[in-house]
Amino acid sequence: MKKNKSYGMFSKEYFWRGLMTAGGLFVIILTIVIGAFLIYKGSDTFTVYGHSLGEFLGSADWEPMDNSEGGGAVGALIFIVGSLCTCGLALLISTPFSLGSAIFMTEISPKFGEKFYRPVVEIFAGIPSVVYGWVGLTVLVPAIKTVFNRQVGHSILAAGLVLALMIFPTITTMAADAIRSVSDDCRKAAYGLGSTRWQTTYRIVIPAAAPGIISGIIMGLARAFGEALAVAMVIGQTTALPTSIFSTTKTLTTEIAAQMGNAMEGGEMKSALWTMALLLFLVSLLFIWLIHFCGSRQLAKEKKDAKGKK
Amino acid sequence: MKKKVVSILTAVTLCAAMLAGCGGGADDAATTETTETNETADAADSTEETADAAEQPAADLSGTITAAGSSALKPLADDAADAFAELYPDVAITIDAGGSGEGLKQVSEGTVDIGNSDVPAEDKLEADQAAELVDHQVCVITMAPIVNPDVAEAGVTSLTKDQLISIFTGETTNWSEVGGPDEDIVLVTRPTSSGTRATFQQYALDGNEEASNASMETDDSGVLLQNVKDTKGAIGYVALSYLTGDPGVATVAIDGVEPTLENTYNGTYPVWTYEHMYTKGEPNEVVNAFLQYIMSSDYGPRMEELGYGVSANMTVTEH
Numbered sequence: 001m002k003k004n005k006s007y008g009m010f011s012k013e014y015f016w017r018g019l020m021t022a023g024g025l026f027v028i029i030l031t032i033v034i035g036a037f038l039i040y041k042g043s044d045t046f047t048v049y050g051h052s053l054g055e056f057l058g059s060a061d062w063e064p065m066d067n068s069e070g071g072g073a074v075g076a077l078i079f080i081v082g083s084l085c086t087c088g089l090a091l092l093i094s095t096p097f098s099l100g101s102a103i104f105m106t107e108i109s110p111k112f113g114e115k116f117y118r119p120v121v122e123i124f125a126g127i128p129s130v131v132y133g134w135v136g137l138t139v140l141v142p143a144i145k146t147v148f149n150r151q152v153g154h155s156i157l158a159a160g161l162v163l164a165l166m167i168f169p170t171i172t173t174m175a176a177d178a179i180r181s182v183s184d185d186c187r188k189a190a191y192g193l194g195s196t197r198w199q200t201t202y203r204i205v206i207p208a209a210a211p212g213i214i215s216g217i218i219m220g221l222a223r224a225f226g227e228a229l230a231v232a233m234v235i236g237q238t239t240a241l242p243t244s245i246f247s248t249t250k251t252l253t254t255e256i257a258a259q260m261g262n263a264m265e266g267g268e269m270k271s272a273l274w275t276m277a278l279l280l281f282l283v284s285l286l287f288i289w290l291i292h293f294c295g296s297r298q299l300a301k302e303k304k305d306a307k308g309k310k
Numbered sequence: 311m312k313k314k315v316v317s318i319l320t321a322v323t324l325c326a327a328m329l330a331g332c333g334g335g336a337d338d339a340a341t342t343e344t345t346e347t348n349e350t351a352d353a354a355d356s357t358e359e360t361a362d363a364a365e366q367p368a369a370d371l372s373g374t375i376t377a378a379g380s381s382a383l384k385p386l387a388d389d390a391a392d393a394f395a396e397l398y399p400d401v402a403i404t405i406d407a408g409g410s411g412e413g414l415k416q417v418s419e420g421t422v423d424i425g426n427s428d429v430p431a432e433d434k435l436e437a438d439q440a441a442e443l444v445d446h447q448v449c450v451i452t453m454a455p456i457v458n459p460d461v462a463e464a465g466v467t468s469l470t471k472d473q474l475i476s477i478f479t480g481e482t483t484n485w486s487e488v489g490g491p492d493e494d495i496v497l498v499t500r501p502t503s504s505g506t507r508a509t510f511q512q513y514a515l516d517g518n519e520e521a522s523n524a525s526m527e528t529d530d531s532g533v534l535l536q537n538v539k540d541t542k543g544a545i546g547y548v549a550l551s552y553l554t555g556d557p558g559v560a561t562v563a564i565d566g567v568e569p570t571l572e573n574t575y576n577g578t579y580p581v582w583t584y585e586h587m588y589t590k591g592e593p594n595e596v597v598n599a600f601l602q603y604i605m606s607s608d609y610g611p612r613m614e615e616l617g618y619g620v621s622a623n624m625t626v627t628e629h
Binding site for chain 1: 407408409410411412415433434435436493494496501502503504505522523524525526527528529533536537540541542543
């Protein structure tokens with residue numbers, strides 16, 4: 001009898017608790033293992049092949065040897081600049097549209113926004129990146145060729161536009177969530193003081209939701225930064241620093257994807273590619289830290305507001 | 311207290327199980343893009359199966375063959391696998407792309423039975439690893455320079471080697487300098503680690519480095535073909551196997567010699583290389599039968615149809 005009871009207790013409580021704990025621990029361990037693996041692989045560039053961090057980050061001279069003798073150059077500046085340019089352009093294009101959509105679906109037309117607009121935006125997020133890339137290659141690239149009368153349509157502009165479309169749902173949904181979570185008291189108070197709807201939105205709601213909106217923008221940036229396939233198809237992949245938005249160039253992810261299959265295991269090129277992967281990992285950690293930073297600022301703000309009310 | 315110990319033990323066991331499962335997956339993840347994990351895992355089993363098979367008559371071979379590597383060789387390997395499967399229905403063949411480096415790495419580690427490569431194993435592996443591998447030169451692959459049709463229509467159907475070098479190193483930047491239209495030359499190439507690029511650079515450009523800072527690199531030959539087709543003034547290079555049917559691009563002769571299989575066989579066209587299928591040590595019976603089948607005269611005509619050259623037809627063996 002007693003045994004039965006303890007067994008029941010075990011299956012009811014401890015088994016499931018154990019399972020959940022295992023799941024949680026597994027994810028944490030996995031992240032740490034991935035980080036450690038990237039550091040282990042990526043450090044070869046500096047330890048085995050003797051390149052300096054300054055060369056890796058600051059030089060545009062990319063000619064790693066595809067063998068284990070080394071002696072090439074591993075300046076990844078082109079890829080870093082390429083990534084920053086495409087992502088920056090994508091943000092520049094996407095943010096106004098995303099913010100506009102978020103305000104529209106929460107403040108201006110909440111019913112239509114919730115029933116129709118939001119699901120439509122979420123469908124965007126579910127489209128695989130290869131489809132974006134393909135559409136970009138068949139529609140956008142020829143369009144850029146005709147509109148700007150250029151011989152080559154592959155460009156930073158094309159990559160930026162494709163990425164802008166891809167990160168649009170991320171920013172929109174996160175910004176909309178942030179705006180919706182702003183207390184209705186604020187809106188009512190603003191209306192009570194005689195604000196118009198736009199004044200309320202612009203002066204009260206948006207500033208109150210700012211940390212959440214910024215988190216959304218950073219999430220979008222993180223997605224853009226990590227995207228390889230769609231960008232590779234439309235950016236034109238030239239190993240040169242971009243000079244205009246019509247330049248073809250490379251990003252960190254496209255170069256890794258293009259070279260990893262053929263590069264020699266343990267060679268200088270593969271090591272340099274691992275170092276670039278490590279850089280991507282660190283950048284995404286930075287983005288996540290920024291999101292948490294924004295989040296905690298919002299939390300602090302809410303606390304302060306609550307205190308103020310009292 | 312006891313319960314707590316039990317729950318912790320459960321947690322640890324589950325965690326370990328998950329990690330173990332994942333460990334296996336990680337090895338295979340590199341192998342394949344999709345569902346071939348089972349077959350890959352079976353690779354080890356297949357050695358036992360083939361030991362049995364050795365005692366049986368050749369007609370009913372059974373077992374599995376896994377291959378990975380060069381994307382240039384994959385269409386041929388796929389086609390040969392289909393034809394081979396008709397003769398020996400009990401043999402399951404799985405072929406993955408992934409690149410020459412990946413194929414060599416995996417065959418060297420024993421993850422796959424056959425590693426497909428455009429380049430000799432010594433180029434991509436440490437010397438001691440390469441020494442363990444046995445080379446099977448299954449076919450000859452010919453690389454042709456291709457241009458957008460508008461360039462060919464304007465009269466550029468043949469280039470001298472010097473002109474070709476000057477174009478790909480970025481010295482010549484306008485087609486009018488080589489008798490074509492007044493149009494900028496757009497270089498469409500492959501990444502530096504690509505086997506196709508290495509071959510083209512060695513035999514068409516006499517080893518001269520392509521101008522990486524002025525060329526658009528493409529991840530695979532299919533995309534390269536598409537880009538050359540869509541971009542006015544574009545020039546690139548692909549294997550002849552991509553030019554069967556109607557590719558929508560024009561090939562360019564080098565020093566007046568058309569890039570065809572005949573010209574490769576008689577040694578006048580220089581840009582060709584052997585395609586390699588590596589096995590770790592001597593192949594087992596099933597793998598050996600497959601390799602023999604690809605190189606057999608039965609399969610030869612089909613191979614040529616696909617745009618690959620039959621090694622036995624070569625009248626020259628060196629460039």
